[in-house]
Amino acid sequence: MAQLSLSSCGEDDLKKAATLSRKISLDTTRTTGVEIIYSDSAKVKAKGFAPVLDKITPSSGAILQEMPKGVKIEFLNDSLKVKGSITSDYAIIKDTEKLTIFKRNVIVVNENLTFNTEELIWDQNKQMFFSPKGVVTQPDGSFANAENFSAPQDFSYYKTGSGYGETYVKENFGE
Structure with a gap:
């Protein structure tokens, strides 16, 4: 036995529904071959490279900068030599919140x-950098599957909430 239920909207209900579906107006500016410089106290700390940068300005709300074709950021030391990098297939900068979110194939x-x-x-x-989960590999080949990863912006150390992995311990015989 099947049951069929029918309902209808009155004219007032349709007016209410129309106000719920507001249009959002966006202004988008696309730049290609972008180089971004990050400096702190007049010292260059990092350089970023993105094939495409879309600046999205909603009619109301915060400005976003989207890198739909990925990004590479190189961290520089005081001599302006590369000391590390981040690459990802996608990134978005939320200017108001001062957050940058890297997604898909992120490698530090x-x-x-x-x-x-x-x-x-x-x-x-x-x-600080934060990630819900990932794999940390040390120069000696040891690794950890890390959850709730966090690290300062220079990645000088990291913390995880939980995880598991494999590590190597040197044996000191007679030393």
Whole structure:
């Protein structure tokens, strides 16, 4: 036995529904072959490269900068030599919140670690990186599957909430 239920909207209901579906107006500006410089206290700290940068300005709300074809950021030391990098297939900068979100095939490389994840968030206010999960590989080949990853913006150390992995321990016989 099947049951059929029918309902209808009155004219007042349609007016209410129309106000719920507001149109959002966006202004988009596309730039190709972009180089972004990040400096702190008049010192260049990083350079970013994106094949495409879309600046999205909603009629109401915060400005977004989207890199739909990916981004590569190189971290520089005081001598302006590359000391690490982040690459991803997609990134978005939320100017108002001061957040940069890297997504898809995110790879962080420096002399202390390689970190692979699908999402990495840089919080400019806290000067910290956060990721829900990823794999940390050390130069000696040891690795950890990390959850709730966090690191300062120079990746000098990292913390995880939980994880598992493989590490190598040197044996000191007679030393």
